[in-house]
Amino acid sequence: MADLTTNFAGITSPNPFWLASAPPTNMGSMVERAFDAGWGGAVWKTLGEPIVNVSSRLAAIDDGNSRMIGLNNIELITDRSLEVNLKEIAECKKKYPDHTVIISLMVESKREAWHEIVKKSQDTGADGFELNFGCPHGMSERGMGAAMGQVPEYTCMVTEWVKEVSELPVIVKLTPNVTDIVPPARAAVKGGADALSLINTINSIIGVDIDTMIPYPNVNGMAAHGGYCGPAVKPIALNMVSELGRDGEVNVPISGIGGISDWRDAVEFLLLGSNNVQVCTAVMHYGYRIVEDMIDGLNNYLDDKGFKSVHDIIGKSVERVTDWGNLDLNYEVVARVNNENCVKCNLCYVACEDGAHQCFSFDKDGYPVVDEPECVGCNLCALVCPAPGAIAMERIDDGGEKRTWKEMTSEDA
Template sequence: MADLTTNFAGIKSPNPFWLASAPPTNMGSMIERAFDAGWGGAVWKTLGEPITNVSSRLAGLDQGPTRLIGLNNIELITDRPLEVNLREMADCKRRYPNHAVIASLMVESKKEAWQEITKRTQDTGCDGFELNFGCPHGMSERGMGAAMGQVPEYTCMVTEWVKEVAEIPVIVKLTPNVTNIVPPGRAAQNGGADAVSLINTINSVMGVDIDTLVPYPNVNGMAAHGGYCGTAVKPIALNMVSELARDAEFNIPISGIGGINTWRDAVEFMLLGAGSVQVCTAVMHYGYRIVEDMIDGLNNYLDSKGIAAVGDIVGKSVNRVTDWGNLDLNYVVKAHVNEEKCVQCNLCYVACEDGAHQSFEFVESNGKRYPRVIEAECVGCNLCYLVCPSPGAITMERRDDGSNPETWRERTSGQ
């Protein structure tokens, strides 16, 4: 059994799996049930001036019969009175002293407002704060959420306000709705943040009902853009996490969020620099119980790799991410069809003909017709390998001798 205990910027939890601030952390009883199911921490649904929500609020992206590869929402922060949330938070923390209870905060952009809610909330005994500078819908129209996170100066300023009165760690939650995640990340750090978390949800319109002509989710015949999350956003989140993790000027912990469904997803986030991970959509789809396999799978993975503690994998792939200009131009792979595993779906053939470099031909062999790679034409793009449904039928094989690596930077530096 590997050691899964986590100390994230001073916030301790029995494992790195936290619930993100969202409907699954709406109130104390929900979070307590989540802790009972195995979650190591929870970021409370954002506290602030209670709002009024609309109905309906969610829309999904399906892939064929697979439901919800993406989800978007136009729900706002908590609609519950602050004192109720604070009372439940104090109770929860008392009952679960070893779990991480983190308070997400969002108020209007006034120093007094931020400092007052910070002080009131930390009286509950919670373990840390998460400043919601990311909510992309509704709240941003009121000058909050993403309206903060999209302007580094504001991010820095509000973080400073909170840090002046906070006695517990402060995490700044970043919005992905920016061109470059590094300036907001650095701004949070400059404001004194103890850590950042990312990504919040992405601006999105989920689709249009082609019968009623109303986009989703329909609120009495109208729709508004919402925050996109779930499996489909994971690659965007991984990029932003790794961009911050490899930034030389950025050196505070990162809590990874975005499309985490399984322990595998969590491991990937951690390898790219996340010290903890936060999950929402997968729980909204399947319930708190998914954490059981996240813990079990992570344990088995670490044991199988001979790694004693989960903290040891954090950031282990960060130095494997670089700029394109540092990649080796002389590294060559070519696709190869292994006929004994080929099922003759010919998807590699058509994908290469119409979507790549026309590097396939058909050959007759043992009375069957197989696709074969014309190596002279193959550029080693991976497309055929990616579309192949039969494991092992296409392999990408090294075709250079490895003796003369050369990057684009090196090639052009002498000019």
């Protein structure tokens, strides 16, 4: 059994799995049930001036038999009073002293307002704050949430305000709705952030009801853009996490968020530089119980790989991410078909024919054959292949000297 205990910016948790600030952390009874299920921490549904929500609020995209690969919401921050939330946080923390409770905050862009809510909140026993600079819908129209996170100067400024009074570690939650994640991250660090969390949800319209022609989710015939999350956003989140992992100036812990549904997703975030992870959509889909396999799977993975602690894998893949210009142009792989595992669906053939480099044909028994000199090693055939072990991408270069685009262009110069 590996040690799953994490220390995140001085906050100790039994495991790296936190619930993200969202409906699953709406109130004390929910967070307590989550802790009972095994969650290591919870970021409370964002506190602030209570709002009024609309109905309906959620919409999703499915893919084939997979429901909800992407979820979008137009729900706002908590609709419960600050006093009730703080009381429940204190009770919860008292009952679960070893579990992490983080208070997510969002108030109007006034120094006094931030000072006030931080002061009111920090004697609840909570372990830290998360500043919600990411909510992309509704709150941003009121100058809060993503409206903060999209302007590095504001991010820095508000972080400073909070840090002026906070006695607890401060995590700044970033919005992905920017062209470059690095400047707002650096701004938060400059403002004194003890840690960062990302990504918040992505601006989105999830779809349109093609019968009524009203986009989802329908609020009395109208719709507004919402925040997109779920398995489909994971690649975007991984990229942003890795960019911060690679950035020399962002030297604070990162809480990875975005489409994490099982332990493997979590491991990927950890490898790319997250110090822990936050989960929401998968819990909204399947319930708190999914954490059991997250813990179990991560444990088995660490044991199998010989790691004593979850800390040992954090950032392991960061150095494996580089700029395109540093990639080795001499490295060559080609597709090879293993007839024993091939089911003759011919998807490799049509994908290569119409979507790649036309290097497939068929042998006399109907098995796909790769014309290796024509194969560029793009992986497409292996990606579309439904049969495990039927197509392998195998290295064919001599493993000799590396050659990169950057080197080539600097030689030319």
